[in-house]
Amino acid sequence: MADPMKIRATLQGDVADVRVLMAHPMETGQRKDAAGKIVPLHFIQTITAQLNGKTVFNADVSQAVSRNPVFAFKVKGAKAGDKLSITWQDNKGDKRTDEVVIGAGS
Amino acid sequence: MHDTRRTVLKGIWAIGALASAAAAGLLSPVRAFAAWNKGAFEAKSAIDAMRALGMSSAEDSKAIQIRAPDIAENGAVVPIDITSDIPGTTSISVFIEKNPFPYTGTFDVSQGAIPYVHLRVKIGESSPVRVVVAAGGKHYTTAKEVKVTIGGCGG
Numbered sequence: 453m454a455d456p457m458k459i460r461a462t463l464q465g466d467v468a469d470v471r472v473l474m475a476h477p478m479e480t481g482q483r484k485d486a487a488g489k490i491v492p493l494h495f496i497q498t499i500t501a502q503l504n505g506k507t508v509f510n511a512d513v514s515q516a517v518s519r520n521p522v523f524a525f526k527v528k529g530a531k532a533g534d535k536l537s538i539t540w541q542d543n544k545g546d547k548r549t550d551e552v553v554i555g556a557g558s
Numbered sequence: 559m560h561d562t563r564r565t566v567l568k569g570i571w572a573i574g575a576l577a578s579a580a581a582a583g584l585l586s587p588v589r590a591f592a593a594w595n596k597g598a599f600e601a602k603s604a605i606d607a608m609r610a611l612g613m614s615s616a617e618d619s620k621a622i623q624i625r626a627p628d629i630a631e632n633g634a635v636v637p638i639d640i641t642s643d644i645p646g647t648t649s650i651s652v653f654i655e656k657n658p659f660p661y662t663g664t665f666d667v668s669q670g671a672i673p674y675v676h677l678r679v680k681i682g683e684s685s686p687v688r689v690v691v692a693a694g695g696k697h698y699t700t701a702k703e704v705k706v707t708i709g710g711c712g713g
Contacts, residue, residue, distance in 0.1 A: 497594045508670035513663035518635045524676035
């Protein structure tokens, strides 16, 4: 199981400013290891964000996303105390979900 | 008496509305993970990927802003901020034209997100970063050149 994501969600009015850092190698399938063998493709393919259980954002991505991916997006209609969960799934079927409670922002 | 009956009826309507809203929420297409568009992701040119996604007829637009460095020192981590000012934007797609597989991803903002996304990408060699925005069934595009001094692929 992969390491937990770091998710930060802060409110600006009724918009939640979400930043997420995922721990993932995002191998492109082009890199060679020390022994000269190609490291196989291993990357996050889909990302879904839910606000109180309702999908508000999703993404399909390729191996061109950097290692330990960082994404930011903005969700409308959020308020302090709402639950925001983010799920990713990679090309090997590994997946991870983490949840935060949206804090009151500036 | 009559008032009570009205209230009760209203109550029933309200419950009905809630129930149908809940049902809509549950039944709305929670996109299956299998929807990942393999053909587009494996295309070796941006135009082929755009064709696979039905975006090849995108017209140029100045209402899409791409914020990315002009010169990226490290192609392995290039931050990109994309904002679309096009009304009714439903998704934002990114193509790095000179990467071995240009199609980098699509961000669906139609279900309650603002048309903005930040991501960090690998760029193998200096390349235009092309963004295609879907809005109201049409596609709009713009591109920004990013120069890379150290590549992000293979390294």
